[in-house]
Amino acid sequence: MKSINVIIERNEAAFFAYIPVIPGCTAGGWDENEVKQNMQMVLDICIQDDPELQRQYSNAYVLKFIADFKE
Numbered sequence: 395m396k397s398i399n400v401i402i403e404r405n406e407a408a409f410f411a412y413i414p415v416i417p418g419c420t421a422g423g424w425d426e427n428e429v430k431q432n433m434q435m436v437l438d439i440c441i442q443d444d445p446e447l448q449r450q451y452s453n454a455y456v457l458k459f460i461a462d463f464k465e
Contacts, residue, residue, distance in 0.1 A: 396455045402426065403462050411459075416447065427452055430459060446452055 402411045409429040413419040421436045434457065440449045455464030 395453070396451060397458050398437070398451075398455050399451050400430075400457050401460055401462055402429060403464075413437065426461075430457075433457070 398413060398415070399411055400411050402409060409423050409426055411421050411423075411429045411433045413433075416437070419433075419437055419440045421429055421432035423432050435456070437457070441451055
């Protein structure tokens with residue numbers, strides 16, 4: 395099973411996430427749980443829309459969330 399790293403950042407208003415190896419695959423949310431759920435939905439759409447991503451992640455994957463909460 396492949397692992398996909400997801401970077402989560404925050405500012406004073408919200409949380410944001412992105413996958414460095416999949417350009418444009420980004421999500422936001424009001425809290426950490428919401429941004430994780432939204433990222434899963436966005437990633438599903440990215441995979442559905444891209445045949446190469448379908449080949450890479452067709453056998454299953456796991457998301458590894460990495461918090462980058464710099465002050």
